[in-house]
Amino acid sequence: MTDAIGLLALESLLSAEERAFADSVRRLVDDQVRPHVAEWYENGRAPVRELARELGKLGLLGAHLTGYGCAGVSAVAYGLSCLELEAGDSGVRSLVSVQGSLAMFAIWKYGSEEQKQQWLPRMAAGEAIGCFGLTEPDHGSDPAGMTTRAVRDGDDWLLSGTKMWITNAPVGELAVVWARIEEGITGFVVPLAEPGVTVNEIHHKMSLRASATGELVFDNVRLPASAQLPGARGLKAPLSCLTEARYGIVWGALGAARDCLDTAIRYVGTREQFGRPLAGFQLTQAKLADMALELQKGYLLALHLGRLADAGTLQPEQVSVGKLNNVREALKIARTCRTLLGANGISGEYPIMRHANNLESVLTYEGTSEVHQLVIGQKLTGLSAFA
Structure with missing residues (x-):
């Protein structure tokens, strides 16, 4: 068996530095999120402040920003970190996205030098949320x-x-x-x-x-x-912050989908019905193939947007394409994986129902699917359908 991303060897499209950064985030998630996240979810409470400091040590808070204690990594590397974080849990990725792509980015982009010096180093370290x-x-x-x-x-x-x-x-x-x-x-x-x-x-x-x-x-x-943020004038300022956060979601949703699909692949390989593993049934393999196909396409889309971002040419409507597609497909993958696990699919012992529930929020925040459809429609037609 292969993992979900490994089907097309997509990691071969990454630089050694990008792979190394993603691997470091995956290790953090494996060590500090996966062993505890089911309990956090069930109790409705996570050690956010403690987690923020650990994320800060790895340079994940405002990772794509430069100066003021920020790591200054590439857009692709930042996106990969969002993928790995959301493979642990959407809530953990949301902590990083809101801290770095919304609050920190707003101060970094529109704040005074005094505001930047006062807040950004502490926020990058996870000392201030x-x-x-x-x-x-x-x-x-x-x-x-x-x-x-x-x-x-x-x-x-x-x-x-x-x-x-x-x-x-x-x-x-x-x-x-x-x-x-x-x-x-x-x-x-x-x-x-x-x-x-x-x-x-x-x-x-x-x-x-x-x-x-x-x-x-x-x-x-x-x-x-x-x-007051001296550079923030008009609605375009907060909307530009949302574009930053939406880019992270394009990658993050893939992490939830990958975790669901990897879980399902492992499960059907060992779960037997009618005398053989579920993985050996045609309908099971058809579901796995369709989900893996959408995951590969979503990854390629996210990577393309990341390369555009690193080239300084990424446009808001392009981010809308990524957010609309990848979250929608990730939710479909989570729901389909739930069916492959049968009754176990709703158990907290497995991450799939948690991911599916989380993705219902991801589908809505930072712009609903309908909003992104209208953003894309306006770009295609030149006409606004919002009013």
């Missing part, structure tokens, strides 16, 4: 409708509003918060210990249970002028 406050209770796919506002009060700002479904919020030290001001939309770096900030953890989740998710409530929070 950040979150990204864009989604609101009534504004998810339409961030332009946000109602969170900041008004001037002398030299300060007063921030009021609510952000919902915010990964890392319950364990975070700071939030990059997007708000409407008189001139439009801008961002602020908000320490979560400030008076007027309330963080409510969201419980009873059926997905991403190894990830901390919360609500942020701002009640006339007083912020100095220096809290």
Whole structure:
């Protein structure tokens, strides 16, 4: 038997440095995530702060950023790290994506030098955890409708509003918060210990249970002028951060799919029915072949996007193609693998149902499938169908 990615020897397309980086992340996941993640998921709680420090030691937080203690790896290497992390659990990859591609990237791209020096080295080390406050209770796919506002009060700002479904919020030290001001939309770096900030953890989740998710409530929070991200002007700023995070998801979803398929291949090779292994039945092999085919295609797509990113030519609609395809196909793979395990497919002893449940969230966040379809449709036709 071969592993799922090994079918087309796709790792031969990687450089030695890229393979080595991916292998180091896989070892971390094998040592520190796999032995515990089923329990984290069942209990709905993971040691996020401790895990962040271990991820920081390996340079995984803001890995694709340069300077300020960041590793500065290539886009492909960063994508491979997302694949390996999500092969462990989507929640672990979400921790890294939100920290590095949303909160850190926003400060790195749009922040002042003072903000960068204050926050980025500590965030890269996992000593400070950040979150990204864009989604609101009534504004998810339409961030332009946000109602969170900041008004001037002398030299300060007063921030009021609510952000919902915010990964890392319950364990975070700071939030990059997007708000409407008189001139439009801008961002602020908000320490979560400030008076007027309330963080409510969201419980009873059926997905991403190894990830901390919360609500942020701002009640006339007083912020100095220096809290504003000076380079963030208009909705394009937060949307560019989402593009960064979506790129990681293109790779990450493949990790969940690979783990499901590898698990299923091992299982059907040893599980016997009607006197022979399940792997010897035609219908089983047809399912495995179809899933492996989609996994290879998704990997090639992710790698192509990574090479475009490293060349500096990657476009947002191209990331939408990757996110739409790879998450959709990963979810199909997880569901099909569940059928191959029969009743055992729902057991926490195996990772497949956990991955399938997690991918239901991945399918929705950072842009629903419908949003990405419309992004692609607009590029193809030149017409916006959002309104």
